[in-house]
Amino acid sequence: MRQPKVTVLGGGSWGTAVASVATRNTETLLWARDADTVTELNERHTNSRYLDDLPLHPRLRATADLQEAVETADVLVLGVPSHACRAVLTEAADHLRPWVPIVSLVKGLEQGTRSRITDVVSEVLPGHPVGVLNGPNIAREIVQGYAAAATLAMPDHHLAQSLQRLLSSKLYRVYTSTDVTGVEVAGALKNVFAIATGFGDGLEAGDNTRAMVITRSLRELSRLGVAMGGQERTFSGLSGMGDLIATCTSPHSRNRRVGVRLAQGRTLEEIAAELKQVAEGVKSSSVVMELADHHGVDMRIAHEVDAVINHGQPVEHTYRGLLREAPSHEFHGDAW
């Protein structure tokens, strides 16, 4: 039987990495809007703007033609940043065959609507089964072939199992789940907490501080995630604790780096110019606070990140402000 063809939308670091993994299993096409990236991917099998000279799977093919990419897809993987999802999906809608499953790689929330990206997918492309693939996955490490794992969450477990085979490799272990909400919320929220961890690192606060911020962030993340309909246990899994560990400690994390640089006195504009890549936590920081208000969840750490990013609060004030608050029972109550 013919293997389903995979199309990945988004020629940045993560779309490229996932497309390269999928190419091992099946015919895979990567859509990138930048023509030079497409030429380089097809001719040199690299994507140097995002992944230096790391070799990609030689059979991976790229195109800048969205129609070609979408109309041949049996499985569509969404790998553009959250702010571009609705526009790209709307353009893709006319070309996608009915019932093609869609997997989001996006770790962000839509500004304005506060929607999860799988909800945006269902709105723009009703009737398509939709899920999310999240986990501690620094793109360059996956391309380098270091062992890693992620969770593919879909409401239909059988469909998740068949897509699991297409998107995994021996070294990239994809587990399944039916908790789409939990996995997706965890992936978006951890970026905000990685910025908070970066604050501590930028202030050279030490390893204990980092562990405190990560652990208390997990508690905050879980409380909002459960209020939004996620399952508690999901947050101690790969997309929750796992991704917090990776993003809050990796020197490759862009969100953590935003926090470090802000603590060192750089402006967001300077940091964006240096990164040249998306750090979803910057935009998510205000959305998370809107969701926290909506669901009545007190989120002190996320609140401080929002204050720095969106309201010009100096990082030192944030740090001292958090420490002034008395700790409560570790697992009961709203204190951070």
Ligand SMILES: NC(=O)C1=CN([C@@H]2O[C@H](COP(=O)(O)OP(=O)(O)OC[C@H]3O[C@@H](n4cnc5c(N)ncnc54)[C@H](O)[C@@H]3O)[C@@H](O)[C@H]2O)C=CC1
């Ligand atoms: N890089 C990583 O290690 C991981 C990233 N993610 C998530 O994957 C998503 C994509 O991130 P990355 O690939 O890392 O970002 P990136 O910054 O490396 O690349 C973004 C890509 O999207 C394209 N793009 C931006 N706006 C567009 C638009 N309006 N239309 C079409 N294309 C557009 C850019 O040209 C670029 O190719 C994000 O939500 C991120 O949080 C998830 C796991 C790992």
Ligand SMILES: O=C(CO)COP(=O)(O)O
């Ligand atoms: O999601 C990621 C790792 O799992 C990538 O994190 P950054 O976007 O902070 O680089």
